[in-house]
Amino acid sequence: MRRTPARRPTMKDIARRAGVSESAVSFALNDRPGVSAATRDRVRRVAEELGWQASTAARALSGEGSATVGLVLARPASTLGVESFFLQLVSGVQEALSRRRLGLLFQVVEDLDAECATYRRWWAEHRVDGVLVVDPCRDDPRPDLLDELGLPAVVIGSMTDDPAAEPPAHPGISNLWADDAAAMASIVGHLHGLGHRRITHIAGLPGLAHTRRRMRSLRAEAERRGLTEVASVTTDYSDAQGAEATRRVLARDRPPTALVFDNDVMAVAGLAAAAERGLSVPADLSIVAWDDSVLCRSTHPSMTALVRDTAAFGRHAAERLIALLDGEAAVRVQDDVPRLAPRGSTAPPR
Amino acid sequence: MRRTPARRPTMKDIARRAGVSESAVSFALNDRPGVSAATRDRVRRVAEELGWQASTAARALSGEGSATVGLVLARPASTLGVESFFLQLVSGVQEALSRRRLGLLFQVVEDLDAECATYRRWWAEHRVDGVLVVDPCRDDPRPDLLDELGLPAVVIGSMTDDPAAEPPAHPGISNLWADDAAAMASIVGHLHGLGHRRITHIAGLPGLAHTRRRMRSLRAEAERRGLTEVASVTTDYSDAQGAEATRRVLARDRPPTALVFDNDVMAVAGLAAAAERGLSVPADLSIVAWDDSVLCRSTHPSMTALVRDTAAFGRHAAERLIALLDGEAAVRVQDDVPRLAPRGSTAPPR
DNA sequence: GATGAAGACTAAAGCGCATTAGTTCGCGAC
DNA sequence: GTCGCGAACTAATGCGCTTTAGTCTTCATC
Numbered sequence: 138m139r140r141t142p143a144r145r146p147t148m149k150d151i152a153r154r155a156g157v158s159e160s161a162v163s164f165a166l167n168d169r170p171g172v173s174a175a176t177r178d179r180v181r182r183v184a185e186e187l188g189w190q191a192s193t194a195a196r197a198l199s200g201e202g203s204a205t206v207g208l209v210l211a212r213p214a215s216t217l218g219v220e221s222f223f224l225q226l227v228s229g230v231q232e233a234l235s236r237r238r239l240g241l242l243f244q245v246v247e248d249l250d251a252e253c254a255t256y257r258r259w260w261a262e263h264r265v266d267g268v269l270v271v272d273p274c275r276d277d278p279r280p281d282l283l284d285e286l287g288l289p290a291v292v293i294g295s296m297t298d299d300p301a302a303e304p305p306a307h308p309g310i311s312n313l314w315a316d317d318a319a320a321m322a323s324i325v326g327h328l329h330g331l332g333h334r335r336i337t338h339i340a341g342l343p344g345l346a347h348t349r350r351r352m353r354s355l356r357a358e359a360e361r362r363g364l365t366e367v368a369s370v371t372t373d374y375s376d377a378q379g380a381e382a383t384r385r386v387l388a389r390d391r392p393p394t395a396l397v398f399d400n401d402v403m404a405v406a407g408l409a410a411a412a413e414r415g416l417s418v419p420a421d422l423s424i425v426a427w428d429d430s431v432l433c434r435s436t437h438p439s440m441t442a443l444v445r446d447t448a449a450f451g452r453h454a455a456e457r458l459i460a461l462l463d464g465e466a467a468v469r470v471q472d473d474v475p476r477l478a479p480r481g482s483t484a485p486p487r
Numbered sequence: 488m489r490r491t492p493a494r495r496p497t498m499k500d501i502a503r504r505a506g507v508s509e510s511a512v513s514f515a516l517n518d519r520p521g522v523s524a525a526t527r528d529r530v531r532r533v534a535e536e537l538g539w540q541a542s543t544a545a546r547a548l549s550g551e552g553s554a555t556v557g558l559v560l561a562r563p564a565s566t567l568g569v570e571s572f573f574l575q576l577v578s579g580v581q582e583a584l585s586r587r588r589l590g591l592l593f594q595v596v597e598d599l600d601a602e603c604a605t606y607r608r609w610w611a612e613h614r615v616d617g618v619l620v621v622d623p624c625r626d627d628p629r630p631d632l633l634d635e636l637g638l639p640a641v642v643i644g645s646m647t648d649d650p651a652a653e654p655p656a657h658p659g660i661s662n663l664w665a666d667d668a669a670a671m672a673s674i675v676g677h678l679h680g681l682g683h684r685r686i687t688h689i690a691g692l693p694g695l696a697h698t699r700r701r702m703r704s705l706r707a708e709a710e711r712r713g714l715t716e717v718a719s720v721t722t723d724y725s726d727a728q729g730a731e732a733t734r735r736v737l738a739r740d741r742p743p744t745a746l747v748f749d750n751d752v753m754a755v756a757g758l759a760a761a762a763e764r765g766l767s768v769p770a771d772l773s774i775v776a777w778d779d780s781v782l783c784r785s786t787h788p789s790m791t792a793l794v795r796d797t798a799a800f801g802r803h804a805a806e807r808l809i810a811l812l813d814g815e816a817a818v819r820v821q822d823d824v825p826r827l828a829p830r831g832s833t834a835p836p837r
Numbered sequence: 838g839a840t841g842a843a844g845a846c847t848a849a850a851g852c853g854c855a856t857t858a859g860t861t862c863g864c865g866a867c
Numbered sequence: 868g869t870c871g872c873g874a875a876c877t878a879a880t881g882c883g884c885t886t887t888a889g890t891c892t893t894c895a896t897c
Contacts, residue, residue: 190611
């Protein structure tokens with residue numbers, strides 16, 4: 138026998154039980170003037186007893202917003218779930234959101250168009266008060282769209298290829314990014330310091346702004362140091378393409394002595410690809426992974442990696458969004474600079 | 488200048504524009520009788536023009552449910568994002584949900600108590616119509632709670648230690664699980680077939696039902712085959728404890744010749760730990776990983792692993808939940824049996 | 838040609854909350 | 868002793884939608 142599910146208590150129940158009107162209950166629970174301290178306490182106690190929680194639906198309807206923020210991930214299903222980045226980011230986001238009892242509406246879609254459609258739908262359905270946008274890309278349509286809808290948003294990641302360029306102003310949109318240029322500089326510095334002069338960067342998706350930014354930073358840094366045999370190749374972030382790219386660049390006439398991978402998964406795949414070729418890491422080839430994870434620490438040798446606190450990054454982004462929801466102005470801020478953790482996969486070239 | 492955000496069109500707008508009453512609009516848009524085909528079409532066209540979408544808040548308030556399902560992950564932040572399992576599961580879940588325009592409300596919490604509190608809150612706030620529950624454990628308080636709240640749910644994973652035992656009936660709760668017994672049997676069969684007689688199972692969290700189920704299945708299978716030197720040890724799924732457990736069991740007098748790890752991360756860590764001891768895989772030690780991933784395919788040698796379609800698993804779970812929401816009865820079904828993919832990490836013992 | 842009934846549509850209520858406009862009461866001020 | 872005023876509280880309205888109860892028209896029925 139299914140027990141009849143408990144009925145959710147409403148403000149009316151509280152009102153009846155506390156012997157006051159519904160409005161008084163509303164005032165009491167929302168800390169608005171209009172009730173005495175005694176009544177406020179009594180109402181609070183009754184609400185507590187009944188286990189009352191405001192219905193977000195009703196709240197949303199009376200103009201208070203939905204107490205929810207959205208996050209859309211536009212990645213083909215195949216490349217999903219390979220990186221630890223997102224779950225960590227999300228866990229940080231949660232941390233900040235839960236303090237304010239905000240929910241996180243999560244959606245995985247195939248592509249950018251579907252992502253935009255999702256925003257439109259969420260907006261029309263009153264589902265979210267704001268959104269977190271990841272993977273900014275070239276000619277990104279999302280900031281304009283979100284601005285048009287009046288949906289507060291925080292873009293996570295650099296919005297421009299060029300570190301120096303000002304991104305177009307979007308009044309309702311904050312931007313938080315990691316300093317890719319400094320990070321790339323520290324990687325190149327580490328490798329160059331070890332004596333490497335031929336470095337290849339196995340990058341991620343070419344459409345993403347941060348990919349372009351990293352590539353640009355790499356070129357700039359190489360130029361500054363007078364390194365001429367430095368290049369980037371792009372991939373889709375998958376282990377397959379990471380391995381494939383590794384094989385390709387290692388097959389060249391003058392193969393690189395060091396590889397920089399744009400994520401942990403590709404770095405590990407690259408390590409295996411090098412082993413296939415009979416190359417020993419780090420003796421014959423040095424490898425650096427952008428973003429640390431268990432993967433990087435579990436390989437043999439363990440992976441020199443760019444460590445950043447992804448959860449904190451997510452937390453900061455969520456805090457920015459909360460600030461926007463509270464009516465503060467949009468900001469553009471740079472997050473902490475990632476730190477390079479040298480491990481076993483990098484050494485002087487042979 | 489911030490443009491004034493576009494106002495969301497409501498049914499009233501449609502009604503005015505189509506020259507009918509709001510009720511007629513509601514009937515038309517919901518395919519209810521009470522309007523002529525002509526009116527229905529006209530209303531539909533106007534709604535389309537205006538880009539109208541029903542406000543989920545208003546819908547929820549008038550008893551239609553919130554068009555949202557919830558998923559809580561109770562894991563300390565530290566162990567989060569190490570496995571690819573969850574994102575893959577979620578992407579499958581999405582696939583099924585998005586067909587019905589259901590949103591996924593996602594929450595990461597520290598422990599089971601917080602998870603239960605989340606369910607209570609969601610229920611009281613009318614936030615979700617149903618939930619997906621992962622990581623069922625011993626004396627799990629969640630099914631009872633969800634039943635009490637009348638919140639439809641699908642439990643993902645086996646709810647009992649004993650494959651033969653009937654779990655307590657929860658009328659509003661479906662259960663979907665992978666056949667751990669069969670999977671364990673195939674692993675033991677593979678290893679025994681290669682000639683291994685001393686097998687140690689490096690299991691996951693001892694509190695989880697599926698951990699206990701796997702351990703039980705291992706014992707049963709060993710008994711059936713007359714293997715006496717077979718055992719399980721439990722861990723917290725982390726690479727650290729995986730490595731630590733590996734070192735411990737390999738230091739025994741009669742160390743095992745084969746190890747079975749409950750996740751990919753520990754298997755890789757175990758591989759490294761074996762290498763430290765000077766053991767060569769698979770010559771001196773065979774290793775099997777439960778759940779395949781990039782990691783398993785990227786090690787050297789590549790890892791013999793239990794392959795299952797996690798995204799499909801998530802999709803099936805979400806479909807079960809949708810069935811519950813549609814008023815169908817709860818079911819208990821077993822999902823596809825995982826398949827063992829023999830790779831380089833297993834071979835006959837020396 | 839009066840009677841019913843079905844069909845197309847409108848009016849109104851209600852969901853749970855916030856909010857605005859009253860209403861009542863007590864108390865200090867003149 | 869009356870007036871005024873603020874504090875404490877209630878009544879009523881609206882948010883956007885669904886749904887039930889009506890109203891009005893038309894058309895078949897005996």
